[in-house]
Amino acid sequence: METLLGTDLNHAAALLRAGELVAIPTETVYGLAGNGLREESLRRIFEAKGRPLSNPLILHFASAAHLAGYVRPEAVPAAAHTLLAAFSPGPLTLLLPRELAVVPDMVTAGLPDVAVRIPAHPLLRELLVRLDFPVAAPSANPFGYISPTLPEHVLRQLGGRIPYILDGGACQAGIESTVVGFGPAGEPVVYRPGAISLEMLQAVVPETRLRTSAEKAQRVASPGLLPFHYSPHTPLQLFGPGLVEVPAFDPTVTGALTLRDPVPGLPLNQQVVLSPGRGDLAEAAHGLYAALHRLDGLGLRQLLAERLPQTGLGVALNERLEKAAAR
Ligand code: TXA
Numbered sequence: 474m475e476t477l478l479g480t481d482l483n484h485a486a487a488l489l490r491a492g493e494l495v496a497i498p499t500e501t502v503y504g505l506a507g508n509g510l511r512e513e514s515l516r517r518i519f520e521a522k523g524r525p526l527s528n529p530l531i532l533h534f535a536s537a538a539h540l541a542g543y544v545r546p547e548a549v550p551a552a553a554h555t556l557l558a559a560f561s562p563g564p565l566t567l568l569l570p571r572e573l574a575v576v577p578d579m580v581t582a583g584l585p586d587v588a589v590r591i592p593a594h595p596l597l598r599e600l601l602v603r604l605d606f607p608v609a610a611p612s613a614n615p616f617g618y619i620s621p622t623l624p625e626h627v628l629r630q631l632g633g634r635i636p637y638i639l640d641g642g643a644c645q646a647g648i649e650s651t652v653v654g655f656g657p658a659g660e661p662v663v664y665r666p667g668a669i670s671l672e673m674l675q676a677v678v679p680e681t682r683l684r685t686s687a688e689k690a691q692r693v694a695s696p697g698l699l700p701f702h703y704s705p706h707t708p709l710q711l712f713g714p715g716l717v718e719v720p721a722f723d724p725t726v727t728g729a730l731t732l733r734d735p736v737p738g739l740p741l742n743q744q745v746v747l748s749p750g751r752g753d754l755a756e757a758a759h760g761l762y763a764a765l766h767r768l769d770g771l772g773l774r775q776l777l778a779e780r781l782p783q784t785g786l787g788v789a790l791n792e793r794l795e796k797a798a799a800r
């Protein structure tokens with residue numbers, strides 16, 4: 474199958490209506506979209522990614538009003554409305570009780586909650602309003618590999634397996650949405666740290682918390698919980714934060730990813746500094762996956778990556794780095 478790249482919304486919509494897959498730009502990472510209500514399309518998503526059926530998918534909607542009919546309104550906690558009002562459209566995914574007769578089991582891996590998100594990317598929003606169904610879309614990477622933030626990443630990884638990539642340029646946030654479920658008292662619980670930090674959520678709903686370790690042990694409902702994910706093929710080792718304890722390396726076969734300054738003694742063309750001189754975490758998030766793609770393509774034997782400050786977006790970025798290193 475030939476994979477075309479373009480900005481033709483009519484073509485993308487026609488393919489999705491026909492049950493085919495389309496890679497879509499979002500403000501976080503590129504997604505691999507299919508009709509979220511059609512079993513055949515859902516199956517194609519899992520096949521194209523090589524993803525186990527036990528990992529549930531996110532449904533993407535044009536607006537919060539479009540959620541009607543897919544989630545059970547009487548079971549939506551008040552805090553969910555508050556978060557939607559504050560962060561949608563945007564990089565927020567909510568786990569809400571699904572209408573069992575409408576949302577296919579294959580979307581949620583049989584779980585009672587469905588993950589829903591209202592993305593902010595203008596091109597994707599234009600696409601969604603043309604459709605009379607939500608699209609299911611995991612990140613458009615083969616299972617376990619680095620998420621794509623550029624159309625070229627998708628083309629390289631899934632080229633030949635999907636008919637069309639909707640080209641929306643570079644993803645602005647560069648890191649996946651924050652996945653938020655709800656605890657026994659209706660309080661928001663962060664299942665996957667992402668582009669909206671815990672601090673930002675707490676500014677709107679102060680009761681928002683991370684999952685307890687007991688809750689984490691309870692079930693592996695999120696590939697975010699699998700020990701490896703987002704991994705380059707080249708072995709990756711973490712150090713820091715800071716450049717004081719860089720592990721010993723052979724400069725001829727080593728690449729490095731750092732926040733503010735390059736690693737001394739290593740050729741600069743084997744390094745990516747995410748936010749030179751500034752150490753800005755939003756800038757680091759924007760460039761993280763593209764940096765991993767680039768370094769992984771250099772044919773080196775080892776990659777070193779600096780841990781980031783464990784605050785704000787740094788929490789989500791460190792989580793991705795730990796998983797990328799753990800394989
Ligand atoms: O930013 C994003 O969220 C991107 C773009 C394309 O929207 N999508 C994305 O999808 O990252 P994916 O499939 O790569 O990750 C979805 C995460 C996984 O950790 C999955 O386990 C979790 O959301 N998830 C989905 N449905 C769930 C459910 N019903 N219960 C618990 N976790 C769920």
Ligand code: MG
Nearest residue numbers: 611612620649
């Ligand atoms: Mg993913």
